[in-house]
Every structure is written in structure tokens, then in C-alpha cells.
Amino acid sequence: MLDYPAMLQLEGKRVVIVGGGKIGLRKAQGFAGTGAEVIVISPEIVERFNELTFITWEKKYFEPEDIKEAHLIFAATDDKEVNRLVKACANDFQWVDVVSEQSESSFHVPAVVRRGKLTLTVSTSGASPVLAKEIKQQLAKQYDERYASIVEEYKAKRKQEKA
Numbered sequence: 001m002l003d004y005p006a007m008l009q010l011e012g013k014r015v016v017i018v019g020g021g022k023i024g025l026r027k028a029q030g031f032a033g034t035g036a037e038v039i040v041i042s043p044e045i046v047e048r049f050n051e052l053t054f055i056t057w058e059k060k061y062f063e064p065e066d067i068k069e070a071h072l073i074f075a076a077t078d079d080k081e082v083n084r085l086v087k088a089c090a091n092d093f094q095w096v097d098v099v100s101e102q103s104e105s106s107f108h109v110p111a112v113v114r115r116g117k118l119t120l121t122v123s124t125s126g127a128s129p130v131l132a133k134e135i136k137q138q139l140a141k142q143y144d145e146r147y148a149s150i151v152e153e154y155k156a157k158r159k160q161e162k163a
């Protein structure tokens with residue numbers, strides 16, 4: 001089956017990340033600036049989580065009620081069985097990324113380049129995250145920081161034309 005690409009507005013929405021290691025951190029960093037309420041469930045977290053002002057850490061092992069109110073869920077522990085349990089505890093209408101096992105996931109995270117309002121994303125549908133990263137790096141060179149203001153110029157032009 002093909003995956004469906006979409007951009008989500010997450011202001012005030014709850015995101016739960018189970019597992020506070022390197023991968024949990026990388027997924028958490030992706031929510032910077034989105035206004036999502038990000039909760040990390042983990043007995044330990046890597047230090048760089050402290051730089052993220054928008055997260056709340058609950059120092060504990062995963063329990064099913066942790067994900068009850070979540071729109072997006074990341075099963076990001078280093079224990080495949082725990083990750084599977086997280087998926088099994090979620091409702092069908094909740095979106096779950098099992099980072100250790102793509103076949104268990106109902107969504108995944110692409111590689112991302114942000115330039116102000118311009119967002120470039122690359123997905124290989126899980127075939128090769130490394131290739132997604134390489135293509136992202138090429139795009140980052142091609143569409144450099146100037147594109148943040150280029151988008152704003154186009155936006156202003158569009159407004160004038162509409163007026």
C-alpha cells in the first residue's frame with residue numbers, strides 16, 4: 001500500500017514518546033515550534049532532552065494509560081516487546097510509530113529540511129532511511145537558507161495579486 005503524505009497542525013495536541021534515548025530525542029526535536037504538548041515516558045532520558053522546553057518528562061516505565069489522550073504515539077524504547085505492547089495498547093484511531101519495526105507502524109517520520117514556511121520532506125516508505133537522509137542533505141544544499149525569505153516574497157506577491 002502507498003503511504004499518504006500530509007502536514008499536521010499540532011498546536012495543543014498531545015504527542016507521547018515512550019523511550020527517552022537517542023531516537024526518542026530525535027523524534028522529540030522534530031516537534032520544535034509546532035505547539036504540540038510532548039510527553040516523554042521513560043525511566044531515564046538522554047541529557048539533550050533538557051534543551052527542549054516544550055517536553056514534559058514522566059520518569060516511569062510504560063503503562064497503557066500513558067497514551068490514552070495522545071494523537072501521535074512513538075514506541076521508541078530499546079525493547080521490541082515493549083514497543084509492540086505500546087502499539088497493542090493504542091486505539092485503532094491513534095497514530096503509532098514503532099521505531100524498531102516499520103511493519104508495526106501506522107505512520108513514520110520523513111527526513112525534513114525547514115526553511116521558514118518552506119518544508120521539504122523525503123520518505124522512502126521505510127525502504128532506506130539512510131537514502132532519505134542523503135537526499136535530504138542534497139536538498140538542503142540546493143534550497144539554502146535564502147528560501148525562508150523567498151517564500152515570504154512569494155507570499156507577499158500573492159497577497160497583492162489577490163487584493
Ligand SMILES: C[C@@]1(CC(=O)O)c2cc3[nH]c(cc4nc(cc5[nH]c(cc(n2)[C@H]1CCC(=O)O)[C@@](C)(CC(=O)O)[C@@H]5CCC(=O)O)C(CC(=O)O)=C4CCC(=O)O)c(CCC(=O)O)c3CC(=O)O
Pocket residue numbers: 026027030097098099100101102103105107108109110111112122123124125126127128129130132133136
Ligand atoms: C520507518 C521509519 C520509522 C520512523 O522512525 O519514523 C524508520 C525506521 C527505522 N530506521 C532504522 C534505522 C535507521 N534510521 C536512520 C535515520 C533516520 N530514520 C528516519 C526515519 C525512519 N526510520 C522512518 C522511515 C523513513 C523513510 O525512509 O521514509 C529519518 C529519515 C527521520 C528521523 O528519524 O527523524 C532519519 C534520518 C535523519 C535525518 O534526516 O538526518 C538511520 C541512520 C542515522 O541515524 O543516521 C538508521 C541506521 C541505519 C539503518 O538501519 O539503515 C531502523 C532499524 C532499527 C534497528 O536496527 O532496530 C528502522 C526500523 C525498520 O526499518 O523497521
Ligand SMILES: NC(=O)C1=CN([C@@H]2O[C@H](COP(=O)(O)OP(=O)(O)OC[C@H]3O[C@@H](n4cnc5c(N)ncnc54)[C@H](O)[C@@H]3O)[C@@H](O)[C@H]2O)C=CC1
Pocket residue numbers: 018019020021022023024041042043044045046060061062076077078079082099100101129
Ligand atoms: N527509527 C529510527 O530512525 C531508528 C530506530 N532505531 C530503533 O530505536 C530503538 C531505540 O534506540 P535508542 O533510542 O538508540 O535506544 P536507547 O537505548 O538510547 O534508549 C532507549 C530508551 O528506552 C527507555 N526504556 C526502556 N524500557 C522502557 C519502558 N518499559 N518504558 C519506557 N521507557 C523505556 C530507556 O530508559 C531509554 O531511555 C532501537 O532499539 C532501534 O530498534 C534505531 C536507529 C534508528
